[in-house]
Amino acid sequence: MPRLLFLLFFCGLLLSAERSQATHIVGGEMGMQHLRDSTYALNLIVYFDGVTGDPGALDGSLTAAIYEKGTNRFVEDVVLPLQQNTLVDYTDPACSNAKLITRRLVYTRNLVLRRMQYRSPSGYYAVVERCCRNRGIANIQNPGGAGQAFLVEFPAVVQANGQAFRNSSPSLFPPLSDYACQGELFYYDFGGQDPDGDQLVYELVTPLNGHSTTSDSKPDRPASAPYSQVRWRADLSVSQQIPGKPTLRIDARTGRLEVLPTELGLFVFGIKCSEYRNGVKIGEVRRDFQMLVINCARNQKPQLQVEAQGHSLPHVPTGTLAFAAGEARCFQLRFTDADAASRLKLYLRAVNFEATLPTPSITTGTVRSAGNPDVLVSTVCFPNCFDTQGKTYELEFIVADNGCSLPKRDTVRVAFTATAPPDLPPSISTTAQLPLRVHPGEAVNFEVIGQDLDGDALTITMRGLGFDAPSLSSTLTMRPATATERRADFAWTVPCAAIDRGLHEFEFLVTSSNECHDAQTQRVVVPIQVEYENVAPLLQTSFSEAPPAPDAPPILITLPMGGVYEATLAGTDADPNELTLTAAGKEIDLAMVGMTFTHQDGLGKAAGTFRWEANCEALQRQPLEVTFTLQESTCRPQPRQQTVRFAVLLPETPAFLPPNIFTPNADSKNARFELASVLPPEYCTQRFGDIKIFNRWGRQVYRSTNRSFSWDGGGLPEGVYYYLIEYSNRQKFKGTITIAR
Known part of the structure; x- marks a missing residue:
């Protein structure tokens, strides 16, 4: 052209x-x-x-x-x-x-x-x-x-x-x-x-x-x-x-x-x-x-026709088009030029509003030449969310040719309004049964339910008002969403750390979002009152008639060597908490010193039996001290204790008064030298070793390792003889014995 x-x-x-x-x-x-x-x-x-x-x-x-x-x-x-x-x-x-x-x-x-x-x-x-x-x-x-x-x-x-x-x-x-x-x-x-x-x-x-x-x-x-x-x-x-x-x-x-x-x-x-x-x-x-x-050659003006989808065609640029919510916001543009081989360009211009304009499906093309159509058809669609906010927008569709020196143009101005789809706010609720009063260790579980009748995408979040909810081990687990609903499971096992705050307000937020509107958020607050009271448990023992008082001095229990002592312990708790009875020796192993402790623990009550058989190990390690503890399983426990000291009594040792003469003369009277009745008793490390008898020249004439020895003189002549008695603990006894006939 x-x-x-x-x-x-x-x-x-x-x-x-x-x-x-x-x-x-x-x-x-x-x-x-x-x-x-x-x-x-x-x-x-x-x-x-x-x-x-x-x-x-x-x-x-x-x-x-x-x-x-x-x-x-x-x-x-x-x-x-x-x-x-x-x-x-x-x-x-x-x-x-x-x-x-x-x-x-x-x-x-x-x-x-x-x-x-x-x-x-x-x-x-x-x-x-x-x-x-x-x-x-x-x-x-x-x-x-x-x-x-x-x-x-x-x-x-x-x-x-x-x-x-x-x-x-x-x-x-x-x-x-x-x-x-x-x-x-x-x-x-x-x-x-x-x-x-x-x-x-x-x-x-x-x-x-x-x-x-x-x-x-x-x-x-x-x-x-x-x-x-x-x-x-x-x-x-x-x-x-x-x-x-x-x-x-x-x-x-x-x-x-x-x-x-x-x-x-x-x-x-x-x-x-x-x-x-x-x-x-x-x-x-x-x-x-x-x-x-x-002087330029004649260039004819291109022609543009605008048709609005769903409205009478062709569109006459008078009046105002109204696109309802959910209605496609599309225009079909038909443009041509009477000149042969004319290359056309289509573009849009917002007259009285600012927005990102959609791109036509066809923006350039050649008409009226071999292989090209006489009329170009292009579609322009605004997003379904496009909303003129109650105002009338004016939009120009412009087609320009490639004429020299400047393109000629045809412009169609369209006035229109558009309403975005409605966006109802979401709702949120819970299955929590209020009021919620809980104690440490109890589990709190309920559902959080978000709904949106528009079918918008929903997210549910949780936060603590004035405290960090995750740090207190509370969780919110999402379930798969349905068309209009989203559910989440709240779970909280109340920790001891929640005691001081008392009232915990958990805020749950549901947010709906779609491509047409800003996100909307609704909230619900679930108050959970954490309560905590603890009565100290009671410990009763057969060690004493009265329950042990704090800071009371230890009770003293004495037992002779080989003796047996038994005691019972009973713990009760009014709360009731889980009770545990224990016995701990101070720098001693209970079993080694002959002690045993058995216990039955339980909710609100515990019982124990103590038994002691005094042995040599106990004698060596005394004084013995054992602390019996009644412990409760709670956030702020108040344990009760009884401390007992144990001592082993040594056997009585008679005065060592041995005989100093015996008469082995066949008259059956005082015929043997015996000391069993006057020797110190045997126990633990104190054991009879032996007795040795010597003549006046120091020659050993008799020896026995039997505590109950009985010496008849062995046919030795009359006279004074010397004896030496030794125990395993190096205790020694010396003396003389005279044989008279």
């Missing part, structure tokens, strides 16, 4: 290295960008005519002069070297025209704006002057002799209170190397961006001519303000810079530029962008542009 090539020729500046009067300036702009601390970059962008411009007029550097606003006091010169030389690309390369080529020249240098030098409240401006503009410009007088003053205004770097003030000039849109078509609307979004977030205001201005002339096309130092302006053609002015119906205009807030040119030719125009911070103007940037208007 014939393509309308649409060229917006942004202001280019050709700065010649020589002082020639060659015409080459398309337009340009200056800017001041903050880099760091007090360092800034001063930038100059010049747009150069790449078709008729004289290459010899391309400057390797340009000089900028900085002046104080109001007083026009000169501050300093800044030499700006050429850093970039590139071509400006067409918006659509298919619409390019060999008669229109623009180069983008970038001159830049860093400089330091010192606080003591740049502190004037009125601010400053930087300027570069160069001549000359293209001779073919049709809307100003003497274009070949007209120069351009590139100007940027910027504030002081320090405020009145001494605080640093940082600012960067606004960055305007990238230039387009396009052209406009006579009789067709030209539009472009010239809106810029400000690095500091300042407010930007756009307006059309008359381009500046400045002081440069054909004879002095590149002044050594640009002069200070004021600067002369170009002179408009007699029938034109700043408010009507390009012949058109409507003439050139710009939106002060958005920077959108529009014109429907009615005359062929090359036209220059100027735009000023002012920046405001907190309602105060702090700077401005100017840019000159050129627009080439040509």
